[in-house]
Amino acid sequence: MSFETSRRGFLTGASAAVLAPLHGVIARAENAPFKLAVATYSLREFQRDLAIKMIKQMNVRYANVKEYHLPANDTPKQLSKGRREFEEAGIEIVAGGVITLDKNDDADIRRYFEYAKTCGMPLMVIAPTTETMPRIEPFVKEYNIKTAIHNHGPEDKHFPTPQSSLQAVKNLDQRCGVCIDVGHTLRAGADVLESISEAGPRLFDMHIKDARDMKKGDGCPVGEGVFPVVDIFKRLRKMNYTGTVSLEYEIEEDNPLAGMKASFAYMRGVLAGLGS
Numbered sequence: 001m002s003f004e005t006s007r008r009g010f011l012t013g014a015s016a017a018v019l020a021p022l023h024g025v026i027a028r029a030e031n032a033p034f035k036l037a038v039a040t041y042s043l044r045e046f047q048r049d050l051a052i053k054m055i056k057q058m059n060v061r062y063a064n065v066k067e068y069h070l071p072a073n074d075t076p077k078q079l080s081k082g083r084r085e086f087e088e089a090g091i092e093i094v095a096g097g098v099i100t101l102d103k104n105d106d107a108d109i110r111r112y113f114e115y116a117k118t119c120g121m122p123l124m125v126i127a128p129t130t131e132t133m134p135r136i137e138p139f140v141k142e143y144n145i146k147t148a149i150h151n152h153g154p155e156d157k158h159f160p161t162p163q164s165s166l167q168a169v170k171n172l173d174q175r176c177g178v179c180i181d182v183g184h185t186l187r188a189g190a191d192v193l194e195s196i197s198e199a200g201p202r203l204f205d206m207h208i209k210d211a212r213d214m215k216k217g218d219g220c221p222v223g224e225g226v227f228p229v230v231d232i233f234k235r236l237r238k239m240n241y242t243g244t245v246s247l248e249y250e251i252e253e254d255n256p257l258a259g260m261k262a263s264f265a266y267m268r269g270v271l272a273g274l275g276s
Contacts, residue, residue, distance in 0.1 A: 035062045038260070044066065064205065097148075122146060151185060153183075223262070
């Protein structure tokens with residue numbers, strides 16, 4: 001069965017769930033084994049206070065925070081204040097990133113682990129190199145903060161696919177894992193469903209998005225394109241995935257709210273449909 005056929009075949013149940021009362025859909029979605037989160041890169045054109053308001057308007061409780069909203073060069077006092085602003089809004093910081101760790105230097109790596117600690121990030125989604133990843137592992141152990149290598153597609157000379165990320169962490173501490181970016185994975189020609197299965201317990205986060213034409217990069221709200229979102233959620237559920245699926249909405253950067261709301265409505269509908 002093709003991805004598109006599977007997606008369309010599921011739409012009746014998913015659409016019905018989306019049309020159900022919103023609080024019921026959200027409640028069923030939040031009973032799923034994995035969490036839906038906002039990757040705040042999606043809100044990169046907005047300052048922290050407005051980004052937080054927009055996340056609340058989406059009825060989302062979890063955030064993967066990018067440096068736009070908790071700058072790594074801020075003082076610990078400033079970072080603690082920013083962290084409290086998320087927490088007081090009822091938003092849990094589940095990860096930070098993508099954080100570039102390409103300097104083969106312990107002091108630079110420690111600086112970012114201290115940053116993550118101060119911000120209350122249990123997971124750092126990272127863009128390391130093949131040289132820096134072994135140097136990162138001791139900090140994972142020292143700080144007890146997980147790391148997940150984010151694959152960036154065919155242009156990434158280090159980690160274009162989830163498989164290349166897995167190769168880098170397979171012999172490292174179990175807290176060293178991967179973040180599968182659906183769009184970059186498909187662009188690199190990898191099978192996203194097989195990649196999820198291969199990652200197994202090393203999968204800590206996923207960056208979800210959609211496009212009407214993958215080759216043209218014609219982005220759209222999740223559920224309106226050709227990405228196999230339903231099959232992805234089915235696979236995650238089958239393997240009892242307990243990590244996060246973070247919406248990384250790369251389009252409409254000046255006005256993303258409507259598209260992000262539609263994306264979450266669709267994903268909640270899928271989760272509610274699977275749950276029923």
